[in-house]
């Protein structure tokens with residue numbers, strides 16, 4: 277079997293917690309025979325998605341391959357992801373969620389990397405006899421596994437609550453199967469994670485879990501959940517639920533699984549999901565296809581509102597400058 281490739285990406289400070297945690301997991305993968313690569317997000321110059329949607333439109337009209345019109349260091353990250361059989365990501369918590377750079381990279385990944393879009397564009401192009409070089413990258417369809425690690429300084433867990441859920445934004449477009457997650461909060465209580473042996477051991481375990489998944493002989497074994505807790509959602513194993521407006525049901529915020537809840541004999545919240553609803557999860561093909569189909573069929577093309585320019589005119593004409601600096605206060609504007 278060819279050597280499996282594992283890509284680690286740290287979104288933290290140089291040689292701080294995220295860097296070290298990802299490196300520890302990668303070291304384990306390397307020790308077990310994998311080829312590994314390490315990227316620091318802050319070393320990459322990646323600009324924000326402008327929302328032009330040329331990437332997706334190009335795939336829908338067959339003129340594009342699902343790429344951004346901009347070329348920057350995202351291309352380096354993209355090439356590494358395409359080669360990887362597994363990814364290990366670690367992201368700090370900033371303001372209770374993932375960092376701005378993490379979000380920037382996720383916006384650049386999806387929806388252009390959504391495999392239902394890519395697959396349809398690939399098959400339609402093939403049917404027309406197009407060359408591979410004109411089609412979405414065939415490596416997009418490779419099965420991949422992932423592990424996600426969130427880090428926060430605060431001593432209270434809910435201060436990092438949104439980070440891990442947000443990290444699935446990196447993995448779901450390409451359907452990377454997350455098989456392990458770790459939430460490390462209270463990081464401020466250790467000068468560096470290297471002085472916290474239990475967490476360093478857990479990182480070796482992350483590496484081992486990735487290796488076990490890569491060496492699995494069956495698909496069931498490859499995607500087997502290896503995290504410490506089952507969580508509330510049977511698909512993504514997170515614990516972040518959105519209560520419906522009538523307060524009778526819940527949606528998994530991360531993957532969209534819909535269920536009803538009850539309190540069991542031991543006072544625990546239990547969420548019941550039907551297989552039909554689970555198939556609508558955005559981590560499954562059915563849920564992904566439902567969303568790409570709604571984009572293809574419901575999104576209105578330009579020209580449907582005949583007097584659009586006229587309707588927009590008052591808003592285009594409405595411009596107001598920022599407030600003038602209040603020089604009697606002590607803000608940060610240079611006087």
Ligand SMILES: Cc1cc2nc3c(=O)[nH]c(=O)nc-3n(C[C@H](O)[C@H](O)[C@H](O)COP(=O)(O)O)c2cc1C
Nearest residue numbers: 288289292293294368369370371372428429430435
């Ligand atoms: C702008 C900013 C906001 C932060 N907000 C939070 C927060 O909401 N919750 C938390 O637990 N830690 C917060 N932290 C602390 C970082 O998560 C913590 O320092 C973490 O270790 C950074 O990862 P690194 O060590 O890999 O760079 C914040 C740090 C910064 C710089």
